[in-house]
Amino acid sequence: MADLIEPRTLKGFRDYPPELMIPREQLLEKVRRVYRSYGFAPIDTPALEYAEILTGKGGAESDRLIYRFKDHGERDVAMRFDLTIPFARFAAQYIGKLGTPFKRYAMGPVWRGENTAHGRYREFWQCDFDTIGTTSNAADLETVLVIHDMMLALGFDRFQIRVNNRLVLNGLLEEMGLSAQAVPVLRVLDKLPKIKRDATRQEMTEIPGVSGEQADRVLLMAETEGSNEEVLERLQREFGGNAKAADGITRLRELTTAAVVAGVPTERLKLDLSIARGLDYYTGTIYETFLCDLPGIGSVCSGGRYDNLAGLYTKQQLPGVGASLGLDRLLAAMEELKLLPKVATPAEVFVVQFSAAHLGEYQRMARTLRAAGLGVEVYPDAKKVGPQLQYAEKRGFRLALIAGPDEFAQGNWKVKDLAKREEQTVPAAEVATALRKLLTL
Amino acid sequence: MADLIEPRTLKGFRDYPPELMIPREQLLEKVRRVYRSYGFAPIDTPALEYAEILTGKGGAESDRLIYRFKDHGERDVAMRFDLTIPFARFAAQYIGKLGTPFKRYAMGPVWRGENTAHGRYREFWQCDFDTIGTTSNAADLETVLVIHDMMLALGFDRFQIRVNNRLVLNGLLEEMGLSAQAVPVLRVLDKLPKIKRDATRQEMTEIPGVSGEQADRVLLMAETEGSNEEVLERLQREFGGNAKAADGITRLRELTTAAVVAGVPTERLKLDLSIARGLDYYTGTIYETFLCDLPGIGSVCSGGRYDNLAGLYTKQQLPGVGASLGLDRLLAAMEELKLLPKVATPAEVFVVQFSAAHLGEYQRMARTLRAAGLGVEVYPDAKKVGPQLQYAEKRGFRLALIAGPDEFAQGNWKVKDLAKREEQTVPAAEVATALRKLLTL
Numbered sequence: 001m002a003d004l005i006e007p008r009t010l011k012g013f014r015d016y017p018p019e020l021m022i023p024r025e026q027l028l029e030k031v032r033r034v035y036r037s038y039g040f041a042p043i044d045t046p047a048l049e050y051a052e053i054l055t056g057k058g059g060a061e062s063d064r065l066i067y068r069f070k071d072h073g074e075r076d077v078a079m080r081f082d083l084t085i086p087f088a089r090f091a092a093q094y095i096g097k098l099g100t101p102f103k104r105y106a107m108g109p110v111w112r113g114e115n116t117a118h119g120r121y122r123e124f125w126q127c128d129f130d131t132i133g134t135t136s137n138a139a140d141l142e143t144v145l146v147i148h149d150m151m152l153a154l155g156f157d158r159f160q161i162r163v164n165n166r167l168v169l170n171g172l173l174e175e176m177g178l179s180a181q182a183v184p185v186l187r188v189l190d191k192l193p194k195i196k197r198d199a200t201r202q203e204m205t206e207i208p209g210v211s212g213e214q215a216d217r218v219l220l221m222a223e224t225e226g227s228n229e230e231v232l233e234r235l236q237r238e239f240g241g242n243a244k245a246a247d248g249i250t251r252l253r254e255l256t257t258a259a260v261v262a263g264v265p266t267e268r269l270k271l272d273l274s275i276a277r278g279l280d281y282y283t284g285t286i287y288e289t290f291l292c293d294l295p296g297i298g299s300v301c302s303g304g305r306y307d308n309l310a311g312l313y314t315k316q317q318l319p320g321v322g323a324s325l326g327l328d329r330l331l332a333a334m335e336e337l338k339l340l341p342k343v344a345t346p347a348e349v350f351v352v353q354f355s356a357a358h359l360g361e362y363q364r365m366a367r368t369l370r371a372a373g374l375g376v377e378v379y380p381d382a383k384k385v386g387p388q389l390q391y392a393e394k395r396g397f398r399l400a401l402i403a404g405p406d407e408f409a410q411g412n413w414k415v416k417d418l419a420k421r422e423e424q425t426v427p428a429a430e431v432a433t434a435l436r437k438l439l440t441l
Numbered sequence: 442m443a444d445l446i447e448p449r450t451l452k453g454f455r456d457y458p459p460e461l462m463i464p465r466e467q468l469l470e471k472v473r474r475v476y477r478s479y480g481f482a483p484i485d486t487p488a489l490e491y492a493e494i495l496t497g498k499g500g501a502e503s504d505r506l507i508y509r510f511k512d513h514g515e516r517d518v519a520m521r522f523d524l525t526i527p528f529a530r531f532a533a534q535y536i537g538k539l540g541t542p543f544k545r546y547a548m549g550p551v552w553r554g555e556n557t558a559h560g561r562y563r564e565f566w567q568c569d570f571d572t573i574g575t576t577s578n579a580a581d582l583e584t585v586l587v588i589h590d591m592m593l594a595l596g597f598d599r600f601q602i603r604v605n606n607r608l609v610l611n612g613l614l615e616e617m618g619l620s621a622q623a624v625p626v627l628r629v630l631d632k633l634p635k636i637k638r639d640a641t642r643q644e645m646t647e648i649p650g651v652s653g654e655q656a657d658r659v660l661l662m663a664e665t666e667g668s669n670e671e672v673l674e675r676l677q678r679e680f681g682g683n684a685k686a687a688d689g690i691t692r693l694r695e696l697t698t699a700a701v702v703a704g705v706p707t708e709r710l711k712l713d714l715s716i717a718r719g720l721d722y723y724t725g726t727i728y729e730t731f732l733c734d735l736p737g738i739g740s741v742c743s744g745g746r747y748d749n750l751a752g753l754y755t756k757q758q759l760p761g762v763g764a765s766l767g768l769d770r771l772l773a774a775m776e777e778l779k780l781l782p783k784v785a786t787p788a789e790v791f792v793v794q795f796s797a798a799h800l801g802e803y804q805r806m807a808r809t810l811r812a813a814g815l816g817v818e819v820y821p822d823a824k825k826v827g828p829q830l831q832y833a834e835k836r837g838f839r840l841a842l843i844a845g846p847d848e849f850a851q852g853n854w855k856v857k858d859l860a861k862r863e864e865q866t867v868p869a870a871e872v873a874t875a876l877r878k879l880l881t882l
Contacts, residue, residue, distance in 0.1 A: 003598055005493055007533040007754040010518060013489060015531055018482035025473070025483050032466070036787035037811040039818025041459035042466050045487065046564050047520075047550060048454060052446055066487070067509030072554040077451060079488075092448040092458055098785075099835065100460070101821050109488060113513040123487050136821040138800050145804055149811070156879070187617025240717070254800075263808055314450040344539075346477035359579050359695075360702025363586055370478040371589070377480025380542050380577040394540065 009117040012114075012122030018344040024125075024331055027154060028107060031127050031325060034150040038142065040129045043104045044317040045086035047111075051078040053089050053429065056312045065112040075342060083324070091132060091314035100133025100318075107327075121328065130322025132309055137251050139321050140285040140305055141258050147289055147301050148264050154330065155339065158292035159300075162272035165285050166304070167260075168235060169276060176217055181209050182246045189222060189276040193298075222274035228256045231271045239305025251285065283307045287323050294333050301325045343396035347375030347441055350392035354404040356382040361408065365401065372432045374439075393418050399435055411419050453555075453563030459785040465566075465772055468595060469548060472568050472766060476546040479583065481570045484545045486527035488552075491711035492519040496528050497753045503778055506553040520552040524569045524765070524785035525750075532573060533754035541574025541759075548768075564771065571763025573750055578692050581726040581746055582699050582763045587741050588764060589705050596770065597782065599733035600741075606693050606726050608798040609676060609744070610717060612686025617658055622650050634739075639866070645846040663715035667699045672712045674804040677710060692726065716742055724748045729763050735774050742766045788816030791833035793857075802849065806872065813873045815880075834859050840879055842872065855861040 239245040284305030303323025725746030744764025
């Protein structure tokens with residue numbers, strides 16, 4: 001007893017009690033259903049990989065955040081820090097067998113030993129979907145549709161998907177004489193919503209070869225306002241002569257037009273030239289998704305098109321497009337927007353154990369109700385009814401079933417609405433119907 | 442190009458391609474639904490914990506199999522090797538807030554650096570459920586019911602849950618003068634189905650203080666045949682005078698009687714005195730579950746009652762009962778029994794992209810069908826129809842939708858049954874109904 005071990009989690013890690021885990025499972029189920037409805041197939045890869053697979057050409061930054069160690073066989077191993085690199089390795093290994101196009105989703109935890117400031121966790125879930133093996137704009141359009149239908153399925157109707165195209169940005173930088181500085185300029189531009197205009201301009205001018213005037217032109221373009229058509233027209237007018245930009249403009253026009261035909265309301269899909277995405281490997285359409293009621297938390301679903309997924313592991317060129325839902329960020333947003341019900345049980349119906357002698361009958365009724373699709377918990381101890389009902393209310397059950405000797409003698413059950421504190425007596429055969437009725441009221 | 446990284450997984454780890462991941466997700470969904478229907482609430486704990494939490498008093502054996510290392514902050518950390526110990530830590534930390542009884546389930550990967558012989562993997566999923574904070578036999582009965590209903594939900598009807606009670610085993614050993622040797626004797630008895638009678642007897646007699654005669658008596662009892670009633674009667678007759686055994690016999694009688702009342706067919710719940718469970722911490726009812734068509738793979742769902750879950754971390758006594766489904770073992774069994782469909786897509790309906798100009802319309806129809814609950818994939822490239830249908834057949838789609846200029850002009854779609862190679866033309870408004878009809882045929 002003297003040497004109890006203190007029960008605690010590591011810094012940056014958290015437990016999910018039922019109140020958080022019930023909504024998280026519901027979100028995952030909804031996301032999974034949308035991915036599947038579009039024909040994305042699930043895959044899973046190990047949490048641990050050879051370190052060289054995960055670090056690839058990665059520099060000091062990724063090394064710093066990776067959990068990396070020697071296993072029992074002295075192998076240099078590491079825990080995955082995203083789902084993209086394991087997917088690239090997976091694709092390189094099996095694409096011959098899988099065939100293209102290949103559409104996959106993957107959902108699972110990833111680990112990053114990052115600074116834990118700003119509510120960042122060192123373990124968090126990602127939900128990725130990608131279509132590889134095609135350069136078709138149809139896949140770029142579908143990415144918009146998946147994000148759109150997923151946000152709706154998750155219960156949000158006030159959101160906006162912002163799109164841009166790296167070809168447009170690169171063409172535009174080419175015209176401004178900034179081709180050589182494209183990568184750092186876009187990396188800085190990506191910070192615009194976070195660090196605001198002045199700091200962005202400042203950082204941009206600190207890049208060798210970027211003048212204040214050039215930074216102003218980039219920011220002026222990035223801040224273009226107007227409808228999607230107006231933005232496209234301005235782009236066409238000012239940069240249509242550049243081959244790259246023209247290609248990007250065509251794809252963005254196709255994308256926004258087809259999205260409307262497919263049923264996406266115009267206010268939910270917005271061309272935004274300031275969207276840059278920091279990651280170097282994007283080469284075409286790029287996506288970010290914002291909640292209108294909580295824009296400050298940043299993009300909850302982001303992604304883009306890339307020319308080659310798995311170049312580190314195979315000579316086969318694998319172009320593709322995809323996005324990743326930040327599940328835990330979305331969950332935090334829902335907590336902040338008070339969209340999470342305070343319920344600690346996944347079941348609706350509570351069965352009081354009035355007498356231990358009738359345990360088999362309580363469970364038989366419960367099993368009948370479960371077979372009818374209801375969630376039913378039977379209290380394990382034959383305590384007094386009062387404390388059992390208190391437990392049920394605290395957990396968030398909605399209805400209770402009670403039967404003692406009188407009810408069993410008459411073949412009846414008492415059905416109690418826990419919120420309204422109303423009670424009725426129902427014949428055994430009609431309990432399921434009565435409960436359903438109360439639950440849909 | 443010269444320095445490609447070889448794409449490969451670590452020894453003992455595996456990827457899940459769609460053909461395996463689709464059924465695994467289905468199993469997980471079914472298991473989750475059964476747990477929830479009984480009122481078990483989901484929780485999740487981190488993959489990484491302080492090493493001292495996971496190793497506890499554990500000796501050399503657990504140390505050998507644990508992935509343990511120093512993190513960036515020089516903390517001694519380890520990856521979880523089961524879901525029970527993290528749950529014990531979780532319970533110790535929050536039980537005051539959660540209240541008892543507390544029913545939780547947890548599903549997720551665990552890691553063990555074990556020998557990879559006999560198809561064992563170093564990363565595998567567990568699905569645990571437990572009721573803590575009660576000694577009531579009602580929770581022991583419910584454990585049987587959950588296993589029973591879960592196996593049915595997973596598509597098995599030929600299975601048997603075998604139960605025993607450690608109190609009976611301990612009482613029996615007490616009567617045979619083997620109290621001091623109880624732990625090693627039960628650990629050896631647990632191997633009976635694997636190493637057979639002679640080797641078990643041999644190993645038992647190697648335990649200091651166990652004679653050949655005693656080993657024979659233990660084995661004779663363990664091999665008792667007969668109906669549950671017959672076994673209970675024999676136990677009562679021979680060991681009913683022992684207080685521990687009598688207590689265990691009463692609980693087993695209650696359990697088997699109430700299970701029948703609750704609707705479990707007698708042939709699916711069998712008293713088996715040879716079931717011992719190797720783990721020292723079980724103190725009451727113990728459970729194993731076998732597939733009648735594949736008994737050789739061993740128990741697919743096992744568990745038991747324990748007196749105290751979290752003694753390492755708290756002074757509060759937390760008795761409980763629970764079991765764990767070996768998901769990957771069950772999946773392997775289903776593979777062997779050829780119960781897994783060879784399908785690489787979660788969607789049933791394939792939409793041919795006949796012309797890129799109609800992309801928005803293809804996706805609009807697809808979204809209508811998705812809203813009606815169907816899974817629909819639109820091919821990303823406007824290739825010839827033949828290769829698109831070949832792709833669809835290879836992936837395992839059941840139906841295809843085709844529309845070209847003629848169909849669009851007339852407001853029709855061609856619906857094709859890919860297995861039967863039959864085709865019909867259907868007005869746009871009736872496509873959903875036609876597809877549903879074909880899918881339920």
